[in-house]
Amino acid sequence: MTGKERIARRIAREFRDGFYVNLGIGLPTMIAEYVPAGIDVMFQSENGMLGVGGPPTDDCADPDLINAGKQPVTELPGCSFFASEESFAMIRGGHMDMSILGAMQVDENGNLANWTIPGKMVKGMGGAMDLVAGARRVIVAMEHQTKDGTSRILKECTLPLTGQRVVHDIVTELCWIRVSAEGLVLTEVADGLDAAEVQARTEARLLVSPDLRVMTVNASA
Amino acid sequence: MTGKERIARRIAREFRDGFYVNLGIGLPTMIAEYVPAGIDVMFQSENGMLGVGGPPTDDCADPDLINAGKQPVTELPGCSFFASEESFAMIRGGHMDMSILGAMQVDENGNLANWTIPGKMVKGMGGAMDLVAGARRVIVAMEHQTKDGTSRILKECTLPLTGQRVVHDIVTELCWIRVSAEGLVLTEVADGLDAAEVQARTEARLLVSPDLRVMTVNASA
Amino acid sequence: MNKVVQTAYEAVADIASGSTVMLGGFGLCGIPENLIAALVERRVTGLHTISNNMGVDGFGMGLMLEAGMIASHVGSYVGENRRLEALVLRKELDLTLIPQGTLAERIRAGGAGIPAFYVPTGLGTVVAEGKETRKIGDRTYVLEHSLNADVALIKAWKGDRLGNLVYRKTARNFNPAMATAAKLTVAEIEELVEPGELNPDHVVTPGIYVNRVVVGAAYRKPIESKFIQSGGAA
Amino acid sequence: MNKVVQTAYEAVADIASGSTVMLGGFGLCGIPENLIAALVERRVTGLHTISNNMGVDGFGMGLMLEAGMIASHVGSYVGENRRLEALVLRKELDLTLIPQGTLAERIRAGGAGIPAFYVPTGLGTVVAEGKETRKIGDRTYVLEHSLNADVALIKAWKGDRLGNLVYRKTARNFNPAMATAAKLTVAEIEELVEPGELNPDHVVTPGIYVNRVVVGAAYRKPIESKFIQSGGAA
Numbered sequence: 023m024t025g026k027e028r029i030a031r032r033i034a035r036e037f038r039d040g041f042y043v044n045l046g047i048g049l050p051t052m053i054a055e056y057v058p059a060g061i062d063v064m065f066q067s068e069n070g071m072l073g074v075g076g077p078p079t080d081d082c083a084d085p086d087l088i089n090a091g092k093q094p095v096t097e098l099p100g101c102s103f104f105a106s107e108e109s110f111a112m113i114r115g116g117h118m119d120m121s122i123l124g125a126m127q128v129d130e131n132g133n134l135a136n137w138t139i140p141g142k143m144v145k146g147m148g149g150a151m152d153l154v155a156g157a158r159r160v161i162v163a164m165e166h167q168t169k170d171g172t173s174r175i176l177k178e179c180t181l182p183l184t185g186q187r188v189v190h191d192i193v194t195e196l197c198w199i200r201v202s203a204e205g206l207v208l209t210e211v212a213d214g215l216d217a218a219e220v221q222a223r224t225e226a227r228l229l230v231s232p233d234l235r236v237m238t239v240n241a242s243a
Numbered sequence: 244m245t246g247k248e249r250i251a252r253r254i255a256r257e258f259r260d261g262f263y264v265n266l267g268i269g270l271p272t273m274i275a276e277y278v279p280a281g282i283d284v285m286f287q288s289e290n291g292m293l294g295v296g297g298p299p300t301d302d303c304a305d306p307d308l309i310n311a312g313k314q315p316v317t318e319l320p321g322c323s324f325f326a327s328e329e330s331f332a333m334i335r336g337g338h339m340d341m342s343i344l345g346a347m348q349v350d351e352n353g354n355l356a357n358w359t360i361p362g363k364m365v366k367g368m369g370g371a372m373d374l375v376a377g378a379r380r381v382i383v384a385m386e387h388q389t390k391d392g393t394s395r396i397l398k399e400c401t402l403p404l405t406g407q408r409v410v411h412d413i414v415t416e417l418c419w420i421r422v423s424a425e426g427l428v429l430t431e432v433a434d435g436l437d438a439a440e441v442q443a444r445t446e447a448r449l450l451v452s453p454d455l456r457v458m459t460v461n462a463s464a
Numbered sequence: 465m466n467k468v469v470q471t472a473y474e475a476v477a478d479i480a481s482g483s484t485v486m487l488g489g490f491g492l493c494g495i496p497e498n499l500i501a502a503l504v505e506r507r508v509t510g511l512h513t514i515s516n517n518m519g520v521d522g523f524g525m526g527l528m529l530e531a532g533m534i535a536s537h538v539g540s541y542v543g544e545n546r547r548l549e550a551l552v553l554r555k556e557l558d559l560t561l562i563p564q565g566t567l568a569e570r571i572r573a574g575g576a577g578i579p580a581f582y583v584p585t586g587l588g589t590v591v592a593e594g595k596e597t598r599k600i601g602d603r604t605y606v607l608e609h610s611l612n613a614d615v616a617l618i619k620a621w622k623g624d625r626l627g628n629l630v631y632r633k634t635a636r637n638f639n640p641a642m643a644t645a646a647k648l649t650v651a652e653i654e655e656l657v658e659p660g661e662l663n664p665d666h667v668v669t670p671g672i673y674v675n676r677v678v679v680g681a682a683y684r685k686p687i688e689s690k691f692i693q694s695g696g697a698a
Numbered sequence: 699m700n701k702v703v704q705t706a707y708e709a710v711a712d713i714a715s716g717s718t719v720m721l722g723g724f725g726l727c728g729i730p731e732n733l734i735a736a737l738v739e740r741r742v743t744g745l746h747t748i749s750n751n752m753g754v755d756g757f758g759m760g761l762m763l764e765a766g767m768i769a770s771h772v773g774s775y776v777g778e779n780r781r782l783e784a785l786v787l788r789k790e791l792d793l794t795l796i797p798q799g800t801l802a803e804r805i806r807a808g809g810a811g812i813p814a815f816y817v818p819t820g821l822g823t824v825v826a827e828g829k830e831t832r833k834i835g836d837r838t839y840v841l842e843h844s845l846n847a848d849v850a851l852i853k854a855w856k857g858d859r860l861g862n863l864v865y866r867k868t869a870r871n872f873n874p875a876m877a878t879a880a881k882l883t884v885a886e887i888e889e890l891v892e893p894g895e896l897n898p899d900h901v902v903t904p905g906i907y908v909n910r911v912v913v914g915a916a917y918r919k920p921i922e923s924k925f926i927q928s929g930g931a932a
Contacts, residue, residue, distance in 0.1 A: 291490070306686065307633040307634060308633045313491040313544075326631075326638070326639070326640045327638045328565075367539065369564050371563075372563035376585040403590050
């Protein structure tokens with residue numbers, strides 16, 4: 023099981039029956055594959071769809087039916103389509119139970135940076151700023167460190183922010199971290215690791231929960 | 244021809260092909276009957292319909308299909324239904340070519356009062372304040388005087404306003420008055436009347452247009 | 465995911481006295497008849513209602529008024545309701561009248577996470593009194609705030625167990641906006657269909673906004689203009 | 699009332715250089731392919747465009763960019779467009795990036811007569827810099843202003859000669875809001891139907907918002923994620 027898959031599987035365990043969830047582009051999109059059996063979750067795509075299904079077979083792809091990552095998707099029974107301003111009314115209005123998105127940096131205050139590198143990358147924030155400002159619970163799903171081993175969980179973000187004090191939880195292949203008023207609280211660590219090892223790979227200071235547990239991941243979907 | 248019918252017929256002559264018009268409750272609703280031949284006008288009803296048709300035969304009345312006066316109406320081909328917030332986005336956003344409504348009082352500044360008599364009448368403004376604030380052209384259609392002969396066109400409204408400086412034209416059975424920055428300008432008088440006679444029945448001061456004409460009314464629809 | 469409850473009574477069983485309640489409808493068109501009846505049966509009191517109108521004497525919200533359930537009301541038009549007029553003139557009911565478009569937009573804003581916005585409506589009138597005004601471009605506007613509620617009781621035409629709703633003709637009116645603006649949204653529908661039966665391009669209220677769905681029965685749907693002419697016997 | 703014009707070229711014939719132009723679509727989904735082609739053919743220049751994205755190298759608004767027609771752009775995401783990135787880094791094109799939901803709401807506000815409104819989005823980030831903030835209740839919000847345009851070029855699925863429009867699946871996106879926010883709205887459709895053929899309960903854009911309707915042809919509709927993988931050859 024890859025680190026990304028472990029993250030996706032762990033987050034999927036947070037879903038409850040009847041949840042409405044927005045999944046960001048990239049790693050978060052994988053989470054849809056691991057919804058626990060017996061649980062109905064409706065996925066929203068901010069370009070204007072609720073009830074997003076998985077990818078179509080290649081010859082059934084409909085160019086009028088894509089997700090926010092511009093990938094072709096399918097319709098689930100009971101899905102609906104709506105315009106952009108309605109989609110973001112839904113997001114901004116606090117109707118999404120959960121928004122799960124990737125990050126370049128997160129910090130001790132729950133600040134998130136995931137949209138730009140000044141002077142280098144001109145892409146845009148898309149719907150990310152709206153999602154972090156509007157969802158009831160914002161979960162960052164990302165690999166713990168960059169490819170060169172730099173921590174993505176910092177004392178203070180150095181890149182331009184996507185949102186200020188918006189992140190509720192950070193999930194990586196190593197651990198689950200809850201953002202609290204006191205700071206970052208380590209609540210789960212991957213099997214075989216301990217808190218000190220996670221801290222060693224993290225710039226931000228981690229408080230250790232008295233209930234620290236092993237991060238369990240369902241093997242089956 | 245009654246005075247009300249004369250008002251309705253005169254205003255209908257202002258319609259141009261392709262106009263979108265909101266007609267208020269009462270006298271203004273009558274105007275729909277007199278749209279000149281060869282002219283397509285789409286009537287809006289602020290409860291959420293564009294393309295309002297005339298009244299149904301009694302046994303065809305549909306309780307789900309009413310106008311803002313709560314009267315049953317019919318659908319014209321190409322009509323559409325929408326929610327209240329969309330209807331008023333349409334009105335407030337300046338998309339209606341014309342809003343025609345009744346009044347209790349209008350004054351020299353184009354102020355309009357048509358919704359309440361303090362201590363006596365508790366009804367509410369409904370959509371009137373939105374209509375006068377949003378339409379490109381606001382025409383007041385009303386009988387020139389009250390039943391007891393009091394002028395409804397005043398130096399200054401005494402009743403609580405529906406809108407401040409919102410009226411463009413006032414049409415009564417006696418005359419057409421244009422509201423200008425200089426004040427009220429009499430532009431048309433009913434056949435057989437002159438400006439002095441209209442002024443005698445009007446509290447507000449009327450400037451007389453150099454192009455004063457007889458108010459002509461199409462006899463046929 | 466199944467939001468269907470079996471009876472209107474069950475659908476409103478936990479609405480507490482003193483709640484703020486939005487009720488959909490324009491006049492008697494598109495009102496949740498069955499939910500209103502259930503609420504009257506429960507006799508909750510001290511309600512703060514938000515609805516464009518307030519029914520008529522003898523029907524719709526008029527029944528709630530007659531049962532003494534309403535402490536305050538926010539709406540745009542309450543003509544055709546003599547009991548209400550009398551209560552207000554005697555100051556026994558706190559009535560706030562606001563422009564219909566501002567009412568609709570304030571409710572929409574409540575559902576859309578927009579706490580306040582500017583409108584031209586009502587400038588220089590009593591509805592702007594005590595409100596901030598602001599010049600933007602060459603026109604002056606009034607600041608209006610969003611409206612939310614504890615409960616929205618709405619009426620749709622068809623719906624599915626996920627809460628997806630479509631409306632019929634002018635019975636749509638305030639229902640979709642109210643569906644978005646309450647902590648608990650209860651939708652009364654005329655016909656329950658299977659998920660997927662509603663064309664997803666035609667869904668007006670996506671299920672995310674709806675907590676409970678109940679199929680109504682025995683609709684009366686009086687036409688208000690006739691109901692009043694005939695003294696309530698229609 | 700007949701708003702149908704015969705060719706896309708005719709539909710955009712009077713768009714002046716220097717105009718502010720809204721273009722519907724999300725990525726390459728729901729974009730007015732024929733109107734963009736006609737505009738490129740006309741080579742109007744100095745356009746100020748408002749659109750969520752800016753196509754890709756070789757398709758959609760990317761073609762306008764390559765033809766040197768765009769002076770400034772307001773959008774939320776322009777990834778997948780290397781030419782644009784280069785122009786911006788060289789400061790040859792004035793790019794304003796704003797959150798997607800704020801963009802959509804600002805356009806809707808432009809059509810709805812709401813000059814400004816408050817949102818939580820972007821507080822404490824670069825998009826709030828220089829903007830008024832305000833505490834309402836227990837949260838702080840950013841003041842955002844409406845967006846309007848001289849022209850909106852939108853894409854719908856079916857329409858009639860009165861300008862009533864319906865959209866298909868996620869090709870709806872920004873098109874309905876943009877239809878309301880411009881002085882001149884030109885709608886490209888795939889199929890023209892008779893007035894009355896569209897169920898009035900299903901109409902998304904009522905004809906009042908639309909000035910011209912043109913039936914598009916030869917749709918390519920590439921799927922962006924595949925188009926880019928295959929280097930534009932899809």
